[in-house]
Amino acid sequence: MSDELLYSEPEEDLRAAVADLLATRAPWSAVLARTGTSEPYDADLWKALGAGIGAAGLVVPESLGGAGASLREAAVVAEELGKAVAPVPFLGNLTATALLLALRESGAGDAADEHLRRIATGEQTAAVAIPFSTPPDWTTIGSLSVTPWPPSAEVHEARLTGRVTSVADALPADVLVVPADGSIYVVPASEARREPVTSLDMTRVLCDIEFDDTPAELLTIGYEPLRLALLAAAAVLASEQLGLAERCLDLTVEYVKTRRQFGRAVGSYQGLKHRLAQLWVQIAQARAVARHAASATGDEQAIAVAVAQAHCSTVAVQAAEECVQMHGGIGFTWEHPAHLYLKRAKSASLALGGPSRHRRRLAELVNLPPSAPTR
């Protein structure tokens, strides 16, 4: 079973294809230049990645026109996207896909299939309308109200009202999968009002979504599929964080080898050298836990994902912070890519729960209670 921690040959091929595309279409200078524009997401790049390479329908079953891959392949794509901080809605689309797949298992049938088919061809991009900070073990029901109430499996038409804030990857989406008041609906994105948010992460711009008696279609009653989707998203995010950390380490190592002060490469000073070596150790561990999280199933998945999020979030932030610090003044400027990574890393560490929340969840899962039981 330890092979699951390695990369398979097809995975390496997929990685190479994505890396090639990103190297030509999303060098950091282009990513930076886009941040100031009214098009924070790169639609052409997403087309080439999603429809061209097939990343959009990666985990959609072959019977519905997808590649029928697992989260492991999705995680490899995410690694490369993390390295490039590429502005494409891969993670959001994947989360929505995982949600539709989970719905399918729970018997939501045709409606979900139709959406999955269109995702697989790249005809439509989907996002889940939920704050990006939402953890997988989310328990509240959200901020939207639904009519008619209560929902019934016979009546599929509903109307949603209310506001969801800080949603990731919804700006370029065509369709929104919307958790509302304990059930899951689908809404054409054009029916809701989406307002871009000035986001800490300039390469994954969030939006606030306003529903105002907006027509929606009921997919299923209950939130269990949402939990599974967020767990999948958190697993894949860990790999994105791994990729980001790797790139930060690479950039930094390269810089400290060539930057000279006091007549020596600054990388020759132990004060830097040991920290970079430690970072390498942390990243090697991040790779193992991220691989495990992308592979694990059943009861182990929740544990593996909590471990991966708790570890990889922290490592990515540390790598980006070290990248800024070890570049000195140049690392503090807009014209150097370090800040793109710093902003992505810090934001990602607040996404899908954050490390502290995942540690708390883990404590429950592995039976390490925080305090003595009350009698």
Next chain:
Amino acid sequence: MPPLTAPTAPHDLENQIRGFLAAHDPHTTARLDFLRARFDAGLAWLHYPPGLGGQSLPRGLQPAAERAFAEAGAPDNDPRRIGIGLGMAAPTILAYGTDEQKQRWLRPLWCGEEVWCQLFSEPGAGSDLAALATRAVRDSGDWVVNGQKVWTSMAHEARWAILVARTDPDVPKHQGLTYFVLDMTTPGVEVRPLRQLTGEAEFNEVFLTDVRIPDAHRLGAVGDGWRVAQTTLMNERVAIGGGATPREGGMIGMLAETWRTRPEVRDPASHDRLMQLWVAGEAARLTGQRLSAQLAAGQPGPEGSAAKYAFATLNQQVSGLELDLLGEEGLRYDDWTMRRPDTVDFVGRSPGYRYLRSKGNSIEGGTSEILLNIIAERVLGLPGEIRADKDVPWKDLPR
């Protein structure tokens, strides 16, 4: 407001301030007139000598004096706007300037009439400042300066700069430097904005092309620039990390406020982290206060490096935790617009801004790594790194 634990002003200082306020009603006196009069009365920086805005009193009295003026509604000199002048240029001018130089520069500096900037760092010389390449060549009564400086905070606002340049390339790097004061309006000075990761451009690149500086604007002896610059750097570190602040006066205060007013962000693990940082903040604050009391006489030593190191580390940890606590709100930023701020603002604006701006704290004014080297080598006396470049004439150094 928690109480200030600095020593209270002695009776006669209180009387002096009261008398001054009676003679110069802060509500009817024009701001600049008020500040100039305060300087002339020796009530500006109390530890400066008489005639230069002070009375040679202990530094520890300053906070109480500031409080008395603030309580009376008096205008201040907007220290965030003129931090480089107050914290770095002024103590250097005081230590090395001629009487004439002190008379010319200190009063408008303290009153905020003239903003100062620091032209030290260069693209090739940051941590290794002594390796700098900007050349100053003597030409009768002037110096002609050519070179490029970088990361110059507030150069776009500054009337004057403190500048270190190479006057003798034939001696080892520390020996061939000379320290100048540069009028930023001189022909040949070109200031270009450099945008930083917060979105704005608080610092600049400064290009110097055949810039003429009169010899009368040299601070200290020719070739003594390194020693003079040390005074600036030691004071810079104290200015950034030291000084008397009230409890919860720094960034920790904002985090504490968030915690108190927003119960929904609280959880036990974060609480312990908050309290660790609160203790670290209090320890740094008291150490800074102790340092400024020790500074009553003379110039700061390498201990200032410890204060600045602690300040940078703490700011980064505190602002990082603030974002963690805020969760969804932390994903949002206030504004990426490219601006030209007129103050250096470590703590203002939003939590996201604080997180990003504090990344500069461990780089500006000497990186944290360099400060730790200073503590290890100059305080603890540990052997230094092997330095092949120390005794070689600067012109022969590989670059």
